[in-house]
Amino acid sequence: MTPEFILVTPQARPRVALIQLNxxxxxxxxxxxxxxxxxxxxxxxxxxxxxxxxxxxGSERAFAAGADIKQMAxxxxxxxxxxxxxxxxxxxxxxxxxxxxxxxxxxxxxxCELAMTCDMIVASETAQFGQPEIRIGTMPGAGGTQRxxxxxxxxxxxxxxxxxxxxxxxxxxxxxxxxxxxxxxQFLEEAFRLAGSVAQMSPVAxxxxxESVNRAFETHLDxxxxxxxxxxxxxxxxxxxxxxxxxxxxKRPADFKGx
Ligand code: CO8
Numbered sequence: 001m002t003p004e005f006i007l008v009t010p011q012a013r014p015r016v017a018l019i020q021l022n023x024x025x026x027x028x029x030x031x032x033x034x035x036x037x038x039x040x041x042x043x044x045x046x047x048x049x050x051x052x053x054x055x056x057x058g059s060e061r062a063f064a065a066g067a068d069i070k071q072m073a074x075x076x077x078x079x080x081x082x083x084x085x086x087x088x089x090x091x092x093x094x095x096x097x098x099x100x101x102x103x104x105x106x107x108x109x110x111x112c113e114l115a116m117t118c119d120m121i122v123a124s125e126t127a128q129f130g131q132p133e134i135r136i137g138t139m140p141g142a143g144g145t146q147r148x149x150x151x152x153x154x155x156x157x158x159x160x161x162x163x164x165x166x167x168x169x170x171x172x173x174x175x176x177x178x179x180x181x182x183x184x185x186q187f188l189e190e191a192f193r194l195a196g197s198v199a200q201m202s203p204v205a206x207x208x209x210x211e212s213v214n215r216a217f218e219t220h221l222d223x224x225x226x227x228x229x230x231x232x233x234x235x236x237x238x239x240x241x242x243x244x245x246x247x248x249x250x251k252r253p254a255d256f257k258g259x
Contacts, residue, residue: 005034008041013192015052015199017045020059027065028058030110032085034068038114039091046095049258052199052206054095055191056118057102058111060184063127066109069136089142093117096207098198102191103127104184108166113142116151119210121178122194123169124187129177130166150217151177202240203258208232 005023012018019041021028028034038056045051058064075083092114101107101115104124112129115121131144139145140161149157152175160167169181182190198206208231215227235241240256247254 003037003041005031006037006041008045010045010048010051012055013196013199015050016192016195017048017051017054018192019045019054019056021057021064022059024059024061026068027062027106028111029065029068029070030114031068031071032083032088035085035088035092039088042092042095042099046097051097052201052203052258053098053100053195055100055102055188055195056114057188057191058104058107060104060124060126060187062105062111063101063103063107064111064114065106066111066132067142086142089113089117096210097203098195098206098210100191100195100198102188103129103169103178104187106130109133109140109144110142113140113144113147116147116177117143119213120194121172122187122191123172123178123181124184125169125181126184127169127172127178127181127187128166129169129172130164131161132164132166134162135164147217148177151175200256202235202238202244202254202256204238204240205235205244208234 007020007022009018019038021034023029023034042054045054099118101118101121103115103121105126106128107115108130109132112131131140131148133139145161148160156175169178172178173181180190212228212231215224239259243256244254
């Protein structure tokens with residue numbers, strides 16, 4: 001079925017797919033259907049051997065202005081429990097391919113959380129990151145209190161979550177929330193450039209390396225080092241490792257097949 005609220009381009013650039021949030025009138029507010037569409041598209045692209053990296057973008061004006069407040073306003077706690085949106089968010093988090101958020105304009109509430117669920121963030125100069133849920137009587141629910149705190153530290157995260165104030169792209173870069181900030185006309189192209197450079201690598205190694213970096217957020221050092229070591233050994237089971245090292249020795253570019 002054709003999605004209604006997103007645009008999917010499997011080969012936006014060679015080996016790089018694009019998912020574009022497309023609810024412009026509502027500043028890409030994340031209603032349930034939009035999130036289901038994003039999760040379904042990611043599952044499909046994750047299975048597509050021609051795709052090696054994925055860019056998730058909004059528009060110049062808004063990456064996403066948060067969960068859809070109008071859809072949530074009248075819900076009870078039990079409605080929220082039964083709808084269980086977080087299963088969808090968990091499935092997004094399980095994407096194995098490198099996922100890069102291209103953020104311009106508002107990345108607020110669930111929008112900021114969605115960007116932080118990605119592996120890297122390229123921001124335009126106009127990007128604003130914030131967790132304003134407190135202003136509407138609630139709090140972040142899709143990982144904001146955890147990922148923001150790990151990314152920018154407790155004091156700054158606490159201030160953002162408790163006051164609802166946003167930070168600019170420049171502040172986000174300074175505090176390590178985003179990879180880089182570029183002029184607004186270039187944010188998507190820069191995300192493609194970054195995705196394209198990842199897409200040239202061995203997809204097997206990229207998947208194992210991504211898993212290992214994510215472990216750093218989920219466990220203690222000893223366990224993380226153990227996990228990294230196992231994945232490192234596992235790369236030696238791939239043809240790509242043989243090809244990569246042979247190419248280095250033979251002074252030629254590597255041709256990675258993803259096996
Ligand atoms: N939900 C629904 N509609 C929205 C949202 C939203 N989050 N944000 C903007 N819109 C709509 C507006 O209602 C408006 O629609 P209409 O023209 O029909 O009135 C349209 O988008 C344009 O918005 P504005 O006229 O307000 O545009 P401005 O440029 O004046 O302001 C802002 C832009 C500052 C982004 C402003 O719209 C705003 O403050 N939006 C809400 C931001 C917010 O509070 N986000 C957090 C939402 S709660 C959340 O994300 C919780 C996540 C929990 C986990 C997720 C799983 C459920």
